[in-house]
Amino acid sequence: MRTMKIGVIGAGLIGGTLASKLAVLGHQVKLANSKAPSTLTEFGGIDNLTTVWAADAVRDVDIVIISVPEYAIDALGAELAPILSENTIVIDTGNYYPVRDGRIPALDGGVPDSVWVSQILGRPVFKVFNNIAAPDLKKKGTPDRGNRVGLLVSGPDGDAKHAVFALVDQLGFEPVDGGPLEESWRQQPGTPAYCKDLDPDSLKASWIATVLDDVDEYHRNRDQIVDFDAAVRETARRMA
Template identity: 40%
Template structure:
């Protein structure tokens, strides 16, 4: 399976490393151009290309940019990919970074907003795990403490393909429903950056209170900020301290 990735920044560069370690052919791009990706290319073997090339002839396309940057991507870019290409939305909405997006503030699910911006359906995954945890917390299949990640989308076949990829990079997964229901894995949810097992993930997805997401997102951000330079366990515990109520 050939993969393209837009936005190899903090979390995106870790996704590149994990996918390359799992043996996936991968090309990557950002708005600054291939020269800015030479160091990451040297470390991983991923191929740096321009944005117009990263979507071509790929089976899966990861979009890993801040919400505010989605409308700034070249118009129609994702539609230059094959019709069957699975588009992955890894983003999260944070008003302090992205500015106010009225549609989301008024209740539109974040990934539905992304779909409307790019003109294609997406699968939502990998938005619920910090970059340090993604790099270090993977475990072999069957491990008792294996972290599980929610996957949301409207195409069951696409979600199954994504689940197989997630397994290959060291994580379990749980089908979290349709893309309209992917608010359950947005910032402020108890499944966000708390590294649940599959059993806990299934339980916590049922307990998400949509009306509290925005307030809990800000609580989680405030708890996380002092741990931003700490190890991933400290970051996870910071989120759990304000998002989990068992």
């Protein structure tokens, strides 16, 4: 395994879990939230993990993982776009939940969440780790390839996508090609395979059966969460 330098922006349920796991794997991880690095005390003492300001998390790294609510993307993207190296691979774990994020016209208009992020950053993005709940990301990874949960990875084909596949594999999940980023609506909240922890073949079959004609239904499924804070509390309870 090639050790990489990885910046993680967002130290919450998903970003914090990924940062900790990647550091344990031996990668050099820089982790940031929206505040000063000194606020991330719970990550003190983890080998290979340092806490930094968000702008420093994207400097001199091979991969940047953006794991923040969509309401933060406009401002964060404007801050990061000028300082992101074109050689850095960008991963977005984000999902649009209007009940949490407020209405974002581009996303309501049908632009896939991570295409919008890619447009704001002005560069390619890979969407992954968005369709597994944080407790399952924390607990279900396994080196046993015959017994794995599949995770969709969408984004442009090429070496960078292979690097993202390798990262998913190292975390104990089976990467499943989710096509170009323009297809990533197929892995957004409310779609049939969303957070179902399917095996790779079932995940691919479900992805194929996810169709544009049903997008309104997927959005209705997504919007069934009316108390987002309660959902977060339940997710956090399951992290233990």
